[in-house]
Amino acid sequence: MMTTTTPATWNPAVFTAAVGDAVQAPSIHNSQPWRFRLGDDGIEVMLDERRRLAAADADGRMARISCGAAVFNLRLGLAVSGLPARLGLGSGPVLVHLRPARPRPPTPTEARLHWQIPRRHTNRGAFADVPVDPCGPHQLMAAARGEGAWLDFVTDDAALVSLAELIRDADARLRADAAYTAELRAWSTGADHRVEGIGALAAGAAPHPAELLTRRDFGGPGRAMTCDVARRPVVAVLGVLGDDSDDALRAGLALQNVLLTAADLGLATAMYSQPIEVPATRERLRAAVGRIHDPQLVLRFGYAPTTCYTNRRPVTDVIDP
Ligand SMILES: Cc1cc2nc3c(=O)[nH]c(=O)nc-3n(C[C@H](O)[C@H](O)[C@H](O)COP(=O)(O)O)c2cc1C
Numbered sequence: 001m002m003t004t005t006t007p008a009t010w011n012p013a014v015f016t017a018a019v020g021d022a023v024q025a026p027s028i029h030n031s032q033p034w035r036f037r038l039g040d041d042g043i044e045v046m047l048d049e050r051r052r053l054a055a056a057d058a059d060g061r062m063a064r065i066s067c068g069a070a071v072f073n074l075r076l077g078l079a080v081s082g083l084p085a086r087l088g089l090g091s092g093p094v095l096v097h098l099r100p101a102r103p104r105p106p107t108p109t110e111a112r113l114h115w116q117i118p119r120r121h122t123n124r125g126a127f128a129d130v131p132v133d134p135c136g137p138h139q140l141m142a143a144a145r146g147e148g149a150w151l152d153f154v155t156d157d158a159a160l161v162s163l164a165e166l167i168r169d170a171d172a173r174l175r176a177d178a179a180y181t182a183e184l185r186a187w188s189t190g191a192d193h194r195v196e197g198i199g200a201l202a203a204g205a206a207p208h209p210a211e212l213l214t215r216r217d218f219g220g221p222g223r224a225m226t227c228d229v230a231r232r233p234v235v236a237v238l239g240v241l242g243d244d245s246d247d248a249l250r251a252g253l254a255l256q257n258v259l260l261t262a263a264d265l266g267l268a269t270a271m272y273s274q275p276i277e278v279p280a281t282r283e284r285l286r287a288a289v290g291r292i293h294d295p296q297l298v299l300r301f302g303y304a305p306t307t308c309y310t311n312r313r314p315v316t317d318v319i320d321p
Helices: 012-022 061-080 108-116 135-146 157-175 178-187 245-264 279-289
Strands: 034-038 043-047 085-089 094-100 149-153 234-240 268-272 295-302
Touching: 012 034, 012 043, 012 061, 034 061, 043 061, 061 085, 061 094, 061 108, 061 245, 061 295, 108 245, 135 149, 135 234, 135 245, 135 295, 149 245, 157 178, 157 234, 157 279, 234 245, 234 279, 245 268, 245 295, 279 295
Parallel strands: none
Antiparallel strands: 034 043, 043 094, 085 094, 149 234, 234 295, 268 295
């Protein structure tokens, strides 16, 4: 007679190691808006509302994308431990719960992406004027699709210029808001030893007015245009098939699959969320890419030297009893 057994849940050591992977995910302004709990039947991931950016992220979309990226890492960490997870959407403060699935060895892709978790970082430096390997975008689109998302590359020069205008417009609108700039300054810590926010090294140089893609100004020093970025940046827009808060979470899962795949391909990445944070530019961007649903993030890929890694709070700060 066949018997079915419920797989054992994770022990605290495996859980803590996987949370260590999760917290290395990207998050808006390095705000790390997540919490984790190991219960009798699995793991819960909560959004930490106290860490949502009140001005830049009133609806919590950016916090949810960040949490989705953390959940992707968490799931990878559990998979490489040999005890993978089944993911379910939560309710109330619980965004997702993870239940143990049948034990199995990690796949080669899981092992490779897991290895990239501490190597991936946001690059606000100068990208080299070297064309991206044509296979790269296909692999990145497949990574997005693997998590049920779309990743549309902006291949047309006129469309790229329009996208750049949308980013510039959104950035200017955001900077005109005193609450937004005060919040940005509070998270642009300048101090590289801080465990949250963006220090001086990670901030990179201040955006130059002549740059095509307006980077968010985290208060870095000005830079000479001689070391500026590639002539034809490779840019894509990420989205999912839906617009509600769970869809932002799904976008975060896809984002992290794309970012880790890019790191695996030796590609540097940068993110531009200004046009998503402003409803009017988000709608214009949606129309420009011809999608029914909201775009969730603008991404840039290319070749660039490693810049700087940001710090994280210790895992003990993000684990609930
Ligand atoms: C939803 C989201 C939006 C982001 N938006 C921007 C952005 O507009 N500009 C930027 O330079 N970085 C952006 N980032 C990158 C974060 O600032 C970065 O992930 C964080 O500082 C941690 O650094 P790391 O990615 O190097 O680990 C964003 C990240 C996420 C997850």
